[in-house]
Amino acid sequence: xxxxxxxxxxxxxxxxxxxxxxxxxxxxxxxxxxxxxxxxxxxxxxxxxxxxxxxxxxxxxxxxxxxxxxxxxxxxxxxxxxxxxxxxxxxxxxxxxxxxxxxxxxxxxxxxxxxxxxxxxxxxxxxxxxxxxxxxxxxxxxxxxxxxxxxxxxxxxxxxxxxxxxxxxxxxxxxxxxxxxxxxxxxxxxxxxxxxxxxxxxxxxxxxxxxxxxxxxxxxxxxxxxxxxxxxxxxxxxxxxxxxxxxxxxxxxxxxxxxxxxxxxxxxxxxxxxxxxxxxxxxxxxxxxxxxxxxxxxx
Amino acid sequence: xxxxxxxxxxxxxxxxxxxxxxxxxxxxxxxxxxxxxxxxxxxxxxxxxxxxxxxxxxxxxxxxxxxxxxxxxxxxxxxxxxxxxxxxxxxxxxxxxxxxxxxxxxxxxxxxxxxxxxxxxxxxxxxxxxxxxxxxxxxxxxxxxxxxxxxxxxxxxxxxxxxxxxxxxxxxxxxxxxxxxxxxxxxxxxxxxxxxxxxxxxxxxxxxxxxxxxxxxxxxxxxxxxxxxxxxxxxxxxxxxxxxxxxxxxxxxxxxxxxxxxxxxxxxxxxxxxxxxxxxxxxxxxxxxxxxxxxxxxxxxxxxxxxxxxxxxxxxxxxxxxxxxxxxxxxxxxxxxxxxxxxxxxxxxxxxxxxxxxxxxxxxxxxxxxxxxxxxxxxx
Numbered sequence: 001x002x003x004x005x006x007x008x009x010x011x012x013x014x015x016x017x018x019x020x021x022x023x024x025x026x027x028x029x030x031x032x033x034x035x036x037x038x039x040x041x042x043x044x045x046x047x048x049x050x051x052x053x054x055x056x057x058x059x060x061x062x063x064x065x066x067x068x069x070x071x072x073x074x075x076x077x078x079x080x081x082x083x084x085x086x087x088x089x090x091x092x093x094x095x096x097x098x099x100x101x102x103x104x105x106x107x108x109x110x111x112x113x114x115x116x117x118x119x120x121x122x123x124x125x126x127x128x129x130x131x132x133x134x135x136x137x138x139x140x141x142x143x144x145x146x147x148x149x150x151x152x153x154x155x156x157x158x159x160x161x162x163x164x165x166x167x168x169x170x171x172x173x174x175x176x177x178x179x180x181x182x183x184x185x186x187x188x189x190x191x192x193x194x195x196x197x198x199x200x201x202x203x204x205x206x207x208x209x210x211x212x213x214x215x216x217x218x219x220x221x222x223x224x225x226x227x228x229x230x231x232x233x234x235x236x237x238x239x240x241x242x243x244x245x246x247x248x249x250x251x252x253x254x255x256x257x258x259x260x261x262x263x264x265x266x267x268x269x270x271x272x273x274x275x276x277x278x279x280x281x282x283x284x285x286x287x288x289x290x291x292x293x294x295x296x297x298x299x
Numbered sequence: 300x301x302x303x304x305x306x307x308x309x310x311x312x313x314x315x316x317x318x319x320x321x322x323x324x325x326x327x328x329x330x331x332x333x334x335x336x337x338x339x340x341x342x343x344x345x346x347x348x349x350x351x352x353x354x355x356x357x358x359x360x361x362x363x364x365x366x367x368x369x370x371x372x373x374x375x376x377x378x379x380x381x382x383x384x385x386x387x388x389x390x391x392x393x394x395x396x397x398x399x400x401x402x403x404x405x406x407x408x409x410x411x412x413x414x415x416x417x418x419x420x421x422x423x424x425x426x427x428x429x430x431x432x433x434x435x436x437x438x439x440x441x442x443x444x445x446x447x448x449x450x451x452x453x454x455x456x457x458x459x460x461x462x463x464x465x466x467x468x469x470x471x472x473x474x475x476x477x478x479x480x481x482x483x484x485x486x487x488x489x490x491x492x493x494x495x496x497x498x499x500x501x502x503x504x505x506x507x508x509x510x511x512x513x514x515x516x517x518x519x520x521x522x523x524x525x526x527x528x529x530x531x532x533x534x535x536x537x538x539x540x541x542x543x544x545x546x547x548x549x550x551x552x553x554x555x556x557x558x559x560x561x562x563x564x565x566x567x568x569x570x571x572x573x574x575x576x577x578x579x580x581x582x583x584x585x586x587x588x589x590x591x592x593x594x595x596x597x598x599x600x601x602x603x604x605x606x607x608x609x610x611x612x613x614x615x616x617x618x619x620x621x622x623x624x625x626x627x628x629x630x631x632x633x634x635x636x637x638x639x640x641x642x643x644x645x646x647x648x649x650x651x652x653x654x655x656x657x658x659x660x661x662x663x664x665x666x667x668x669x670x671x672x673x674x675x676x677x678x679x
Contacts, residue, residue: 041496043366050507059503064496066369067505069388072362075354079322079366079374080496082350086321087371092498110362113355 012037017060019052022217024207024224025126026052027181029097032124032203033061035191039092041066043080045073045107047099048133048209049126073098074110078119093195094121100141101131103204104162115171118199122191125164125202128209136212136266143232144281145274146266153269160281164204165238172241174199178233180206182224186235186248193237206233214265223263229255231286236293244292257282305475307468310438311377311403311461312337313475314445317483318401321372322350324360329415330465331379331405338375349373357382361389361402368398369504371494373449376400379465380407380421387425390458394429394520396505399452399492400459401445402430406565406614407465408649416649417464419565419615423589423623429520431459431527432589434564438473440546443538446483447546450534453491455523462589464614465649467566478542486541524591531588548593553582553604559661560584560601560639562628563612567652571612574654578661582606586624594631601632601639609639610660616647621672646675653679 012033019026025048033040040063044053050067054060068076077096084092098107103125111123130148131137137150140162151157168176174197179187187205194201208223210216215223227233228248235248257279261267267275305313312334315323323342325335342351350367354360357378364374378386383404393400404425408418422432431451435441441463448459463469495504508516531548539545552575553560560582561571568585575583584600586593601609613622620626625643632638644660646652652675659678664670 039498041370041498044506053503053506055508056503056506059501059506061503062501064498064500065503065506066366066496067503068362068365069392071358072365072389072392075359075362076366078352078354078359079324079363079368079372080370081366082322082352082363083367083370083372083374083494084496084498086350086367087494089370089498109355110359113359116355117352 010034010038012062014060014062017052018054019048020211020217022210022220023048023052024181024209024220025049025099025128027220028126028205028207031181031184031187032095032191033063035188036093036095036122036195037063041080041084041092041094043068043073043077043094043096045098045102046070046133047102048128049097049099051133070102071106072110073102073107074112074114074123077121077123078114078117081119081121096121096123098123098125099132100125100127100129101139103127104141104164105139112171115168115173115200115202118173120198120200122194122201122203124205126205126207128207128212129161130212132209132212144278145270147269148266156270156274168202169238169241173202174240175237176202177237177247178204178206178235180224180227180233180235181208182221182228183235183248190237190247212266214268215263219263223260226255226260226263230257230260231282232257232260234286234289236289243296244289245296246293254286301477302474303477304472305438306333306470306472307438307441307463308333308405308470309337310442310475311445312341313477314442315375316341316347317480318446318449318487319373319484320349320375322352322364322367322374323347324363324374324376325351325353326357326360326378326382328357328379328382330407330469331377331382331403333469334377334403357385358389361386361393361400364400365389365393365396365398368400369396369495371490373490374400375402377403377405379405380409383421383425384409390425390428390430393458395516397456398458399456401448401452401461402458403445403461405463405465405469406649414648415465417467417614418647418649420647422460422462423615425460426590426623429457429524430590431457431524433459433461434587434589435461435463435468436566436568436585437468438471438475441468442475442477443542443544443546446487447534447538449487451527451530454530455527456492457520457524462565464566476542482541486538527588527591528593546587548588549596549600550585550587551583551600553600556580557582557604557606559608559610560604560606561610561612561657562586562624564589564624565614567612567614567646570652570654571657574657577654578657581661592627592631597628597631598635602635606639609641610644611641612644612646612652614646614649616645621645642671642673644673644675650675655679
């Protein structure tokens with residue numbers, strides 16, 4: 001599918017924004033604002049988007065953006081939604097936008113609190129798998145084996161990537177979904193579905209980062225697609241924490257993970273043994289996911 | 300006049316309920332808990348008149364207030380001690396973002412070790428965050444100041460911290476005049492600020508800027524806060540018209556011939572006021588407003604009474620320097636022609652001020668090494 005084929009309203013990301021060429025996060029927000037706009041308010045925490053959004057009074061988006069301190073996004077979102085309700089703007093969609101640091105790490109407590117209260121907004125995590133705005137430092141979303149500025153060669157990220165989707169599913173929120181920039185139609189339908197639901201909704205968007213991942217800016221979509229076809233980042237949705245559904249399923253035969261890893265300089269020094277360990281982990285996660293989908297209660 | 304027996308905490312909550320708030324974000328911490336519990340009881344009875352949200356931390360409480368105020372809501376939260384310290388980042392942020400948040404801090408020592416006594420180090424640690432700070436000496440003052448804080452905060456687009464001592468005020472019951480809500484709502488009035496987040500208006504609020512812009516924003520905030528000194532007078536004039544009582548940034552009881560003046564903030568003011576008739580040639584200054592700092596008013600009072608000796612009651616200590624109120628006062632006196640001697644009575648840790656202590660401090664002289672700093676434990 002081509003982006004100009006998308007039956008979505010209008011462009012809300014202005015040209016001239018401050019993203020690097022090939023930035024997955026810029027693309028992700030372009031799609032999400034198109035899908036959810038125009039009656040939109042964005043709460044934005046410290047992340048690459050703090051820069052991408054432009055230097056006030058300039059702005060990169062055709063909707064209000066409220067910046068907030070790094071750990072606070074989940075709580076500020078609660079306040080903005082409730083404040084807009086008090087002002088009579090009940091129909092405005094509030095989106096909290098955070099990177100993986102602002103979601104998996106420093107923002108986890110505020111997000112968990114808001115999810116537990118079932119606050120009525122959409123939390124969007126654009127995940128580029130490290131602190132990219134400060135220059136590629138390890139986060140708990142960084143995959144096993146990746147080299148980062150805080151795990152330089154011969155070090156590597158030792159632990160597995162935190163399973164944020166299971167954490168959010170465990171909160172029993174009405175809706176959670178994964179998405180990535182190579183599948184805008186999938187992303188759009190999830191966002192539209194989320195928008196129609198009341199309560200806390202979580203969208204996890206894998207957003208390739210050319211300078212951080214060590215890839216060409218023209219490879220963003222290719223990598224996003226490989227992340228899905230290898231099973232590294234499956235596309236699915238979870239309703240009420242219990243009903244797991246695949247939204248893009250490529251059958252049993254997945255692309256070998258090595259193809260995805262060897263396309264990125266952050267995995268350049270990863271030896272065969274570690275690649276196999278990660279492949280094993282991805283296979284295991286995939287099997288667990290299939291099991292959850294198979295045993296999900298029917299609607 | 301409708302008097303009710305209320306604790307300081309209940310008085311604070313009663314004022315919030317009568318200020319027409321849109322949102323209260325609540326998180327418990329001793330000795331503040333009774334404030335949010337009282338507000339929860341209003342909510343349970345359908346009498347709060349706004350949204351009530353129990354959040355997962357103090358940090359979240361203030362962050363939630365920030366978001367709601369940015370969307371145009373009149374908000375409230377309360378905290379103490381570690382809770383205030385935990386909020387620190389958002390405290391700065393609210394001021395920089397010019398949202399009119401009103402918050403109560405009930406003074407309590409900060410650990411380690413755990414301590415519940417009313418050391419003022421928690422609120423004084425937030426001195427430089429760009430919030431107004433008003434210190435109350437009793438439950439009536441708490442009620443009245445919370446109402447006034449909304450007018451000050453919304454007029455100047457600066458957040459306001461209303462401060463009072465844990466237990467001595469928060470848990471002590473006094474007769475408090477609680478006016479009809481109709482009248483308090485009329486006093487506080489319609490919201491004086493515009494929402495920042497307006498659907499359809501594409502603005503980039505509080506995003507990255509340069510030092511060249513930041514200095515202008517800081518100066519603007521500083522100049523706005525200085526205006527609170529005059530505005531406080533106007534607000535109290537209006538308040539007097541409504542409720543037949545009013546307050547000054549610097550209040551004083553200085554009998555003619557007083558050589559010595561005690562300067563205090565918070566509940567120790569009332570102890571000194573009670574003891575004053577028995578203290579020879581002594582007066583009292585209540586420092587109610589701490590930010591902005593009413594330096595001129597303080598100097599004017601001291602000058603007018605030709606005061607020779609000032610004893611500052613500091614229920615706090617800036618480790619390595621001394622009592623914070625006394626340091627601020629000394630700085631304010633720098634331009635005075637004949638400044639009084641300034642001594643410090645340190646009640647850090649939140650220890651009680653006794654009348655015996657006042658007598659003993661008066662007996663000591665200000666001579667000798669470190670004689671200008673007296674620790675409460677040595678003179679009680």
